[in-house]
Amino acid sequence: xxxxxxxxxxxxxxxxxxxxxxxxxxxxxxxxxxxxxxxxxxxxxxxxxxxxxxxxxxxxxxxxxxxxxxxxxxxxxxxxxxxxxxxxxxxxxxxxxxxxxxxxxxxxxxxxxxxxxxxxxxxxxxxxxxxxxxxxxxxxxxxxxxxxxxxxxxxxxxxxxxxxxxxxxxxxxxxxxxxxxxxxxxxxxxxxxxxxxxx
Amino acid sequence: xxxxxxxxxxxxxxxxxxxxxxxxxxxxxxxxxxxxxxxxxxxxxxxxxxxxxxxxxxxxxxxxxxxxxxxxxxxxxxxxxxxxxxxxxxxxxxxxxxxxxxxxxxxxxxxxxxxxxxxxxxxxxxxxxxxxxxxxxxxxxxxxxxxxxxxxxxxxxxxxxxxxxxxxxxxxxxxxxxxxxxxxxxxxxxxxxxxxxxxxxxxxxxxxxxxxxxxxxxxxxxxxxxxxxxxxxxxxxxxxxxxxxxxxxxxx
Numbered sequence: 001x002x003x004x005x006x007x008x009x010x011x012x013x014x015x016x017x018x019x020x021x022x023x024x025x026x027x028x029x030x031x032x033x034x035x036x037x038x039x040x041x042x043x044x045x046x047x048x049x050x051x052x053x054x055x056x057x058x059x060x061x062x063x064x065x066x067x068x069x070x071x072x073x074x075x076x077x078x079x080x081x082x083x084x085x086x087x088x089x090x091x092x093x094x095x096x097x098x099x100x101x102x103x104x105x106x107x108x109x110x111x112x113x114x115x116x117x118x119x120x121x122x123x124x125x126x127x128x129x130x131x132x133x134x135x136x137x138x139x140x141x142x143x144x145x146x147x148x149x150x151x152x153x154x155x156x157x158x159x160x161x162x163x164x165x166x167x168x169x170x171x172x173x174x175x176x177x178x179x180x181x182x183x184x185x186x187x188x189x190x191x192x193x194x195x196x197x198x199x
Numbered sequence: 200x201x202x203x204x205x206x207x208x209x210x211x212x213x214x215x216x217x218x219x220x221x222x223x224x225x226x227x228x229x230x231x232x233x234x235x236x237x238x239x240x241x242x243x244x245x246x247x248x249x250x251x252x253x254x255x256x257x258x259x260x261x262x263x264x265x266x267x268x269x270x271x272x273x274x275x276x277x278x279x280x281x282x283x284x285x286x287x288x289x290x291x292x293x294x295x296x297x298x299x300x301x302x303x304x305x306x307x308x309x310x311x312x313x314x315x316x317x318x319x320x321x322x323x324x325x326x327x328x329x330x331x332x333x334x335x336x337x338x339x340x341x342x343x344x345x346x347x348x349x350x351x352x353x354x355x356x357x358x359x360x361x362x363x364x365x366x367x368x369x370x371x372x373x374x375x376x377x378x379x380x381x382x383x384x385x386x387x388x389x390x391x392x393x394x395x396x397x398x399x400x401x402x403x404x405x406x407x408x409x410x411x412x413x414x415x416x417x418x419x420x421x422x423x424x425x426x427x428x429x430x431x432x433x434x435x436x437x438x439x440x441x442x443x444x445x446x447x448x449x450x451x
Contacts, residue, residue: 004268004271004272004311005228005231005232005310005311005314005315005318006231006232006307006308006309006310006311006312006313006314007275007307007310007311008232009233010232010233013229013232024343028340028342028343028346031342031346033342033345033412033414034404036342036345036346036349037349037400037403037404037407038397038400038401038404039346040345040346040347040348040349040350040352040353040400041349041350041353041357041396041397041399041400041403042393042396042397042400043346043350044349044350044351044352044353044354044356044357044396045353045357045392045393045396047350047354047357048201048354048357048358048360048361048392049361049389049392051201052361052385052388052389054375054381054382054385055375055376055377055381056377057377060375063385063389065389068389068393072393079342079343079346080346080350082343083343083346083347083350084350086347087327087347087350087351087354089318089322090322090323090327090330091201091202091203091323091327092264093264093268093315093318093319093323096228096314096315096318097224097225097228097229097314097318097322098228098229098231098232098314156283156303157283157284158279158282158283158284158299158300158303159279159282160282161278161281161282162275162278162279162282165278176382179379179382179383179386180382180385180386180389181386182386183382183383183386183387183390184386184387184389184390184393187386187387187390187391188390188393188394191390191391191394192394192397195393195394195397
């Protein structure tokens with residue numbers, strides 16, 4: 001999910017950039033050079049995986065996957081998502097330089113929040129773990145939508161309806177993202193549990 | 200397929216010092232984003248529209264991406280004129296189209312297109328590898344550049360990996376449908392992508408240490424700021440100052 005260039009107002013863009021810079025600073029501090037290779041390659045796989053379109057009824061949606069990136073990288077998710085968004089900007093011109101900060105906040109804040117809220121639970125091999133894994137996906141998309149809507153509404157009151165429409169359009173994405181994250185976490189727990197507890 | 204369509208070329212724009220292109224694109228984008236009057240925005244759009252021509256980019260591809268950008272703008276045109284308060288121009292049943300809403304939509308259209316064109320002409324005309332080294336010279340934190348370069352290096356590898364997994368699924372008669380089986384398959388596929396990425400990261404890291412990696416990528420590329428670059432910098436600065444001036448005289 002990202003907001004295009006040219007829509008948001010200057011103050012919103014600047015506060016987004018400032019927040020993203022702080023988050024990136026914390027994230028980079030938590031990544032030593034031993035873990036940067038892993039963060040980079042996970043960012044690359046996130047970039048590739050977010051190109052996947054999953055069918056829903058007659059249409060299709062593409063996955064955000066920021067929740068699971070947060071689960072795997074913690075604070076490191078902020079620089080990883082920043083880099084992935086920068087690559088999207090340079091390679092596809094989706095988003096750009098001025099919105100890089102805001103878009104990083106939109107994607108990365110939910111990732112970090114999901115990591116702290118559900119991370120400790122999502123590793124459990126029972127029903128609670130499954131619920132937590134679902135919520136990682138569901139809530140991270142929900143939060144992304146809320147932050148995007150807030151950014152639009154802070155720009156101008158005329159965007160209220162646009163923001164509402166964007167949030168409404170993401171409700172099916174939340175459910176699908178929750179399901180996919182749930183299965184994905186179950187899979188990782190079976191195949192390579194060490195990925196999930198990187199502390 | 201992910202590809203860098205515009206990165207290679209011999210045009211005047213491709214030969215501008217990458218550092219100057221990064222700085223120019225950044226300043227230009229922010230200026231466009233904060234301008235609110237039509238004169239400076241039009242000036243910016245004209246400049247931004249000239250750049251892809253000077254860069255001799257394949258126009259069909261530029262236009263295709265331009266259409267994609269404007270798809271979203273069309274959506275805003277459908278909503279904003281109705282939801283922005285102001286003086287009514289037109290009544291369609293219960294809905295009121297306002298002048299302010301129309302102006303806002305027009306402004307966003309100009310900004311989006313100008314920033315998009317500048318981005319494609321200045322940023323997409325260098326490979327991300329070059330961009331990384333340019334950012335490094337511009338004092339962006341080394342770790343972040345390192346992360347960018349590693350991500351860029353492995354995006355293509357992992358895309359191949361992903362396509363391989365999709366092919367394997369298709370060979371086993373997988374057709375995407377709206378049902379839980381599809382979502383589970385995609386989830387396992389993504390999980391497998393992460394697992395393979397992590398294993399690969401481990402190997403890459405070991406290989407880098409074997410080769411004496413100490414936390415710094417050394418670039419063999421030397422950037423040189425030539426006289427032509429000075430001329431470009433001057434032209435871009437003049438246009439940007441003119442746009443800023445146009446915006447400013449309206450404010451007083």
